[in-house]
Amino acid sequence: MPGFSLELIALQLFAGLALGAIYVLFAIGLSLIFGMLTVVNFAHGAFYMVGAYAGLYILILGGNFWICLIAVPLAVGLFGLAVERVLIRPLYGRGTDYPLLLTFGLSYVMVELVRIAFGKTGYPFDTPEILQGAVNIGVGYFPLYRLFVIGATAAVLLTLWLFLEKTSFGLIIRAGARDPQIVRVLGVDVAQVWLIVFGIGTAIAGFAGLLAAPLQGVIPEMGGTILAEAFVVTVVGGMGSIGGAVLAGLLVGVVVSMTSLFAPEMGKVSIFALMAVVLIVRPQGFFGRAGLMS
Amino acid sequence: MNEITQPIQRAQTAPESWFQFATRHRAGVASLAVLVFPLVMPFTALAVNILIYGLYALGFNLVFGYLGLLSFGHAALFGTGAYLCGIAIVHFGLPWFVSIAIGILGGLSMAAMIGVLAIRTRGIYFAMVTMALSQCVYYLFYQAVDWTGGENGLRGINVRVIDVLGVKLDFINPLTRYYVIAAFVIAAFFVLSRILASPFGAVIEAVRENETRAKASGYDVTLTRLITFILSGGFCGLAGALQALHLSIVPIEILHYETSGIVVMIALLGGMGTFFGPMIGAAAFLLLENLVSLWTVHWQLIVGAIFMICVLFFPAGIWGTLISRGKP
Numbered sequence: 001m002p003g004f005s006l007e008l009i010a011l012q013l014f015a016g017l018a019l020g021a022i023y024v025l026f027a028i029g030l031s032l033i034f035g036m037l038t039v040v041n042f043a044h045g046a047f048y049m050v051g052a053y054a055g056l057y058i059l060i061l062g063g064n065f066w067i068c069l070i071a072v073p074l075a076v077g078l079f080g081l082a083v084e085r086v087l088i089r090p091l092y093g094r095g096t097d098y099p100l101l102l103t104f105g106l107s108y109v110m111v112e113l114v115r116i117a118f119g120k121t122g123y124p125f126d127t128p129e130i131l132q133g134a135v136n137i138g139v140g141y142f143p144l145y146r147l148f149v150i151g152a153t154a155a156v157l158l159t160l161w162l163f164l165e166k167t168s169f170g171l172i173i174r175a176g177a178r179d180p181q182i183v184r185v186l187g188v189d190v191a192q193v194w195l196i197v198f199g200i201g202t203a204i205a206g207f208a209g210l211l212a213a214p215l216q217g218v219i220p221e222m223g224g225t226i227l228a229e230a231f232v233v234t235v236v237g238g239m240g241s242i243g244g245a246v247l248a249g250l251l252v253g254v255v256v257s258m259t260s261l262f263a264p265e266m267g268k269v270s271i272f273a274l275m276a277v278v279l280i281v282r283p284q285g286f287f288g289r290a291g292l293m294s
Numbered sequence: 295m296n297e298i299t300q301p302i303q304r305a306q307t308a309p310e311s312w313f314q315f316a317t318r319h320r321a322g323v324a325s326l327a328v329l330v331f332p333l334v335m336p337f338t339a340l341a342v343n344i345l346i347y348g349l350y351a352l353g354f355n356l357v358f359g360y361l362g363l364l365s366f367g368h369a370a371l372f373g374t375g376a377y378l379c380g381i382a383i384v385h386f387g388l389p390w391f392v393s394i395a396i397g398i399l400g401g402l403s404m405a406a407m408i409g410v411l412a413i414r415t416r417g418i419y420f421a422m423v424t425m426a427l428s429q430c431v432y433y434l435f436y437q438a439v440d441w442t443g444g445e446n447g448l449r450g451i452n453v454r455v456i457d458v459l460g461v462k463l464d465f466i467n468p469l470t471r472y473y474v475i476a477a478f479v480i481a482a483f484f485v486l487s488r489i490l491a492s493p494f495g496a497v498i499e500a501v502r503e504n505e506t507r508a509k510a511s512g513y514d515v516t517l518t519r520l521i522t523f524i525l526s527g528g529f530c531g532l533a534g535a536l537q538a539l540h541l542s543i544v545p546i547e548i549l550h551y552e553t554s555g556i557v558v559m560i561a562l563l564g565g566m567g568t569f570f571g572p573m574i575g576a577a578a579f580l581l582l583e584n585l586v587s588l589w590t591v592h593w594q595l596i597v598g599a600i601f602m603i604c605v606l607f608f609p610a611g612i613w614g615t616l617i618s619r620g621k622p
Contacts, residue, residue, distance in 0.1 A: 034418075040422065087602065087606070090606060091606070097418070097421075100364070100418060100421060101364075101558065101605045102602055102606065104555060104558070104601075105559075105598045105601035105605060106598070106602060107598075108555075108594050108595070108601070111594070112594040116592055116595070225429075227425075228425055231423070231425060232426050235415075235419065235422060235426070265437050268433045269430055269433050269434060272426055272427060272429065272430030273430075275423070275426055275427075276411050279411050279423065280414070
């Protein structure tokens with residue numbers, strides 16, 4: 001192809017993976033919460049945004065990026081626990097639309113509270129000094145921070161996988177996702193499990209927001225756009241499937257990145273076209289159970 | 295009144311409660327309310343807004359309340375109606391009534407396109423897919439700068455005089471403008487009421503109540519959903535076209551997903567699945583928004599909190615709660 005060297009395409013592919021890593025983290029929390037609680041968390045974007053602002057606040061207080069990496073998911077996760085306990089729990093058993101509507105209202109409140117605290121305009125978010133610059137990855141120089149994002153995402157995924165597959169609590173979560181009724185009969189406090197899953201999901205969203213902050217800066221509206229794109233990821237990957245969220249998240253990242261290279265104005269539209277194709281060919285998504293969606 | 299001591303009373307029709315009366319003559323009652331509304335409203339401009347958003351919610355409620363599908367992508371239908379009506383006036387210089395018809399067609403065809411894809415999913419997936427697809431429509435209109443003005447919005451929709459069968463009406467006058475728009479809204483009331491009263495209207499509600507049973511009774515559930523979604527697009531397209539005439543500009547925010555969210559709030563606030571709910575919801579929502587923004591710029595905080603309280607404690611909405619009180 002004239003004008004586009006193989007190296008450029010390979011670099012763009014890696015940039016797509018870094019972008020996809022953010023989608024993966026965001027969608028995995030969404031998928032985890034949905035798979036377990038059958039709640040579509042419309043406030044997931046707001047938790048993501050709060051994660052970025054929490055990081056900003058820690059930096060203002062004099063902390064560094066490494067403290068943020070620990071403190072932000074903890075803080076956002078604790079907030080998520082409170083939200084589930086106080087606001088979402090009363091709505092169980094009233095149909096799936098109500099928690100969705102409630103979290104939608106909650107996202108308005110959260111965005112407006114952040115606007116009150118930090119103002120309407122956005123802030124730049126400095127890349128930590130040690131992660132600035134670029135490294136040679138064989139095909140060319142690639143920003144170190146994006147490499148770090150891919151690595152951090154892989155670490156979170158590995159931890160989550162070990163937690164779900166190798167611990168007894170993870171076993172309860174997997175069993176609860178398949179049949180909460182039976183799990184309850186076996187004497188497990190399902191409400192407690194749901195609470196913790198919501199906390200984990202929102203903590204990952206906050207972590208994703210923090211990782212995204214140096215790439216795009218922070219504004220109160222940053223959660224809205226990624227929410228719609230994460231819906232594409234969950235539809236493509238199959239709702240409630242973690243493997244699907246990972247694969248689809250990376251795919252969406254690469255598709256956006258590649259389209260931006262060849263047809264910049266179509267970058268955002270391409271992922272919706274991808275979703276349309278998946279809906280026509282395989283409505284349940286890559287890893288979704290057939291019949292769940294239609 | 296004791297029925298046993300007065301058996302004669304049973305043969306006669308029981309006196310109608312005002313709820314039953316309002317329900318039977320719903321289109322007429324709603325039209326009457328719309329006609330007297332500006333006389334009690336201090337700001338006609340706000341009344342016009344309520345009318346347009348009420349119509350938008352009316353179309354949305356057909357899908358959300360009657361069909362039982364939560365759509366988070368209705369901004370695409372509303373916005374397409376507004377943009378196509380505006381483009382017809384600005385780029386082609388078509389007369390206002392043709393432009394409104396084009397706006398309605400735009401809403402219908404956009405609903406058909408989104409519907410064909412989204413109807414393949416169900417339940418909460420429907421909310422996610424419609425939201426994602428409407429976001430796609432947002433980007434498409436955003437990119438088509440030559441036609442839509444992109445970020446700046448579509449400017450220059452100047453309709454000053456409305457010509458109705460030789461009678462020239464001054465569209466600048468707020469009250470005249472209100473009644474011109476009200477004429478379309480009233481027509482929409484009667485069309486919607488007719489749809490709901492038809493056998494097809496019964497099928498729509500049957501699909502909501504029990505999909506399996508509706509299917510077993512021989513009705514095509516998927517087709518019913520698609521047709522209802524397209525019809526909803528017609529109402530929303532009309533609302534969008536009227537909005538374009540009213541604002542004389544189509545801002546790109548009309549396609550933003552917050553425009554989809556607002557109509558969900560309005561429908562829930564007023565009472566989903568009720569005929570009067572959307573209009574009452576629009577009035578309550580916009581009055582609230584105006585009142586709150588008088589003393590704080592952070593009206594979204596208050597509106598969001600009130601919406602959450604509604605979801606938690608009053609899911610039936612204003613009119614829905616009144617109906618359950620009014621029933622014996």
